[in-house]
Amino acid sequence: xxxxxxxxxxxxxxxxxxxxxxxxxxxxxxxxxxxxxxxxxxxxxxxxxxxxxxxxxxxxxxxxxxxxxxxxxxxxxxxxxxxxxxxxxxxxxxxxxxxxxxxxxxxxxxxxxxxxxxxxxxxxxxxxxxxxxxxxxxxxxxxxxxxxxxxxxxxxxxxxxxxxxxxxxxxxxxxxxxxxxxxxxxxxxxxxxxxxxxxxxxxxxxxxxxxxxxxxxxxxxxxxxxxxxxxxxxxxxxxxxxxxxxxxxxxxxxxxxxxxxxxxxxxxxxxxxxxxxxxxxxxxxxxxxxxxxxxxxxxxxxxxxxxxxxxxxxxxxxxxxxxxxxxxxxxxxxxxxxxxxxxxxxxxxxxxxxxxxxxxxxxxxxxxxxxxxxxxxxxxxxxxxxxxxxxxxxxxxxxxxxxxxxxxxxxxxxxxxxxxxxxxxxxxxxxxxxxxxxxxxxxxxxxxxxxxxxxxxxx
Numbered sequence: 001x002x003x004x005x006x007x008x009x010x011x012x013x014x015x016x017x018x019x020x021x022x023x024x025x026x027x028x029x030x031x032x033x034x035x036x037x038x039x040x041x042x043x044x045x046x047x048x049x050x051x052x053x054x055x056x057x058x059x060x061x062x063x064x065x066x067x068x069x070x071x072x073x074x075x076x077x078x079x080x081x082x083x084x085x086x087x088x089x090x091x092x093x094x095x096x097x098x099x100x101x102x103x104x105x106x107x108x109x110x111x112x113x114x115x116x117x118x119x120x121x122x123x124x125x126x127x128x129x130x131x132x133x134x135x136x137x138x139x140x141x142x143x144x145x146x147x148x149x150x151x152x153x154x155x156x157x158x159x160x161x162x163x164x165x166x167x168x169x170x171x172x173x174x175x176x177x178x179x180x181x182x183x184x185x186x187x188x189x190x191x192x193x194x195x196x197x198x199x200x201x202x203x204x205x206x207x208x209x210x211x212x213x214x215x216x217x218x219x220x221x222x223x224x225x226x227x228x229x230x231x232x233x234x235x236x237x238x239x240x241x242x243x244x245x246x247x248x249x250x251x252x253x254x255x256x257x258x259x260x261x262x263x264x265x266x267x268x269x270x271x272x273x274x275x276x277x278x279x280x281x282x283x284x285x286x287x288x289x290x291x292x293x294x295x296x297x298x299x300x301x302x303x304x305x306x307x308x309x310x311x312x313x314x315x316x317x318x319x320x321x322x323x324x325x326x327x328x329x330x331x332x333x334x335x336x337x338x339x340x341x342x343x344x345x346x347x348x349x350x351x352x353x354x355x356x357x358x359x360x361x362x363x364x365x366x367x368x369x370x371x372x373x374x375x376x377x378x379x380x381x382x383x384x385x386x387x388x389x390x391x392x393x394x395x396x397x398x399x400x401x402x403x404x405x406x407x408x409x410x411x412x413x414x415x416x417x418x419x420x421x422x423x424x425x426x427x428x429x430x431x432x433x434x435x436x437x438x439x440x441x442x443x444x445x446x447x448x449x450x451x452x453x454x455x456x457x458x459x
Contacts, residue, residue, distance in 0.1 A: 009245045023264040030142045030165050036141065038164055041108070043137035046164030046175075047375040048350065052313060056124065056348050060376065063129030064404045075403060075436030079321035080127070082179065086120040090315070090346075101314050101348065103372055105384040105395030108419055113337045124347040125319055127141045127402040128409050129374040135179045138164050147171065149357070152252030152301035158213050158227065161378060169306030169354040173371065177298060178227065178251075182408040183214040187437040188235065190330070190429035193286040196422040198336035202429070204236040210443040213416065227251045229448035232283065240284055246451045247276065253300040263453035270453050278303060288425040289416050296380040296396050296414055297371070301363050304356035311350055315371055316381035318347040320399035322413040328431040333395045339415060339426055344399060350375045366393070374400065377409035394418050399428075406439025 008427040042403040043049055051059040070078035090098050092114035095107055109117045137160025144155040147170055156162055162178045163171035186208050194200035208231045212223060230247040231282045234240045242265025250256045263269070275281070275291070277299055282289035292299045322334070328359045333340050354371040358364055373379070377400065382452075385394040395417045402409050413424050413428040429435050447450060 001191050008251050026415070030167075034165050035142050037410075039140050042164070043139055043376065044130045044164075045161045045376070045378065046166070051313065052350075057313065057350065058124060058126060060126045060128075062404050063376075064127045065129060066189075066402045067288055070273065071405070075405070075407075075438055076326040077321060077324060077401075077403065077436070079238045079325070080404070081122075081125060081319060081321070084122050084125075086122055088121050090119040092117070092122060100316070101312075103382050103384060103395075104370070104392060105315065105382060105397075105417075106315070108392055109338065109395055109417060112419060112422075116341070116343050117338055119315060119346045120344060120347045121315055121348070122319070124349060126349075126376055127319055128374075129402065129404075129409050130180075131406065134160055138162070142366055147174070148252050149254045151300040152250075152254045154252060156227075156251055159183070165416065166308070166352070169356070170301060172308060172352045172354050172378075173297070173301050173306055173356075174375060176371075176373055176380045177301070179378045180408065181209065181211065181228070181410075182403075182406050182439050184208075184210040184443055185406075185437060185439055186441040188430065188431075188433050188435065189271055189427065191284065191423050191425065191427040192330075192334055192429070194334055194336065194423060196336060198334065200334055201237065202330065203234065205231045205283075206235050207231070208441075208443065208447070210448065214443075215445045216442050216446075217446075223248075225250050225252055225256050225416070229443075233449060234284060245276065245283060246272070246448065246450060246453055248448070249298075253302070258299060261450045261453060268454070270450050274286060279363075282425075285425055288418060288421075288423060292319075293396065293416055293425075296383055296398050296425075297369070301356075303359055303362040304369070305359050307357070308354045308357050309353040311375065312353055312372075314382075315346045316349055316351060316372065316374060316396055317344060317399040318349060318374075318381075318401075320345050320401045320412040323399050324401060324436075326431060326436070330432060333429070333431070334426065337422060338417060338424060339413065342356040349381075350380060377402075379409055393420060403437060403439065406437065408439065410437075 049060050051057045066079035071273045092110040093365040095110050138187045140157050141160045141162050142164050146154050148154050162174045166172045188206050190202045192200040192203050212226045227249045232245045238386045244263040246261045248259040260273040262273040279290040287400040314453045351372045356369040358367045366385045367388045370384040372382040397415050398411045399413045401412045417424040417427045
C-alpha cells in the first residue's frame with residue numbers, strides 16, 4: 001500500500017484546489033454562475049478550456065470539427081495526424097525523469113518488462129469534440145441530475161454528461177459511466193488473452209448498443225430507468241459461437257438493478273444472468289477480467305467509497321489511430337506481456353484522479369481501484385487495481401481515439417495487464433475485419449428483448 005499512499009500525497013500537493021472539491025456535500029447543487037462557465041472558460045462538458053502554463057497542453061479549440069482530408073468515408077478511419085513523430089519515449093531506463101506524470105501502473109509495467117514496455121509521447125492534441133445537442137443536455141444535467149444513494153441517478157438527460165462540474169468522486173465516476181456514447185453502435189471486434197509467451201486465440205464478438213431514447217419505436221415514458229441496451233454475440237471460435245449476452249443497463253440501480261440474460265447455444269435456452277456484474281467473470285476472458293472491467297469500468301458503483309483526489313497532468317493513451325489502422329495484422333499487435341507499444345501514442349493531458357476503496361460490508365476481488373479520467377472526454381484512461389493486501393495487481397489502459405465519423409470518443413483498444421500472471425487481456429481488434437464500427441445503425445426495442453436471443457444465437 002506504500003506506493004498508493006505516496007502517490008496520493010504527490011497528487012494532493014500538486015492539485016490542492018481541485019482536491020478541495022472532495023469535501024463538498026454529496027448532493028451539492030451547481031449554481032447559475034458555475035453553469036455559465038460551461039462553453040466559456042470551461043468546455044461544454046466541463047474541462048478547462050485553457051492550456052497549461054508550460055504550454056505542453058494546448059487550449060481546447062473545439063476538437064476535430066470535421067473529418068480530415070484523408071478520410072474517404074466508410075467505417076475505418078485514417079490518422080488525422082500522420083506527420084506527428086514522438087517527442088520522446090519513456091522507458092524503464094528514464095522513467096524516474098517523468099514519474100511525476102506517470103501512474104503507478106505504468107511504472108510497474110516498465111519495471112516488469114524493462115526491455116519492451118515503452119511509452120512513445122507525442123504532441124498533445126485535444127481532439128474530443130462535442131455535438132451541440134450534447135452540450136445542451138449537459139448544461140441541463142448540471143442543474144437537474146442528482147445521485148441516488150450509492151448506485152443510481154435521477155434527473156438524467158440521456159446523451160448528456162451527468163456532472164460537468166463534479167463535486168465529489170462519485171460524480172466523476174458517473175461521468176465515465178454515463179458519458180456520451182453516440183446514439184447506437186454495431187461492431188465486430190476481437191478479444192485476446194495471450195499466454196505469457198504471446199500465444200493467443202482470438203475470440204470475436206458482434207456488439208450492438210443503443211441508447212434508450214434513440215430506439216426507433218420507443219414511447220415517451222417507456223422503460224425510463226434504462227440508460228442503454230447492450231447485446232453481444234460470440235461469432236468465433238466455433239466452440240463458443242452462438243452464445244449471446246443481453247444487458248439492459250439501468251440508471252437508478254437502487255430502484256432496479258441491471259437486467260442481464262444469456263443465451264447458451266449448446267443448451268438452446270435463455271436464462272437470467274445476475275453474475276454479469278461486479279466481479280463476475282468476463283465473457284470468454286479466461287479469468288483475465290471481471291464483468292465490471294469491461295469499458296475499463298461499468299455498472300453500479302455501490303461497492304466502493306469514492307474519493308476525489310484532484311486533477312493532475314499525466315501521460316495517457318490518446319489519438320490512438322495507429323492501433324486502429326485498417327489491415328494491420330493482429331500478430332504485429334499482440335506480443336508477450338503486452339501489446340506492441342511501438343504502435344501506442346501517449347500525450348500529456350489533465351485527468352481527474354479518483355480513489356475507490358471497498359465499502360465496508362461489501363466484497364470484490366479488487367479492494368482498491370485508482371482511476372485516471374480524461375477531463376475532455378470523461379473516458380477512463382487508466383485504472384490501477386489493488387488486491388486485498390494492498391498490492392498493485394492489474395493495470396488497465398484505454399487507447400483513446402475520437403471517432404470523427406460518429407462524433408464519439410471511444411477506444412481503439414482497451415487493455416488489462418495482470419502483473420502476477422504475466423498475461424493480459426486486450427479487446428477491440430477490428431483491423432483485419434471487413435467492417436469497422438458503424439455509428440449510423442438504427443435499432444428497434446424488439447431487438448433487445450430476451451425473446452430475440454434465440455434467433456441471434458443460430459450457429
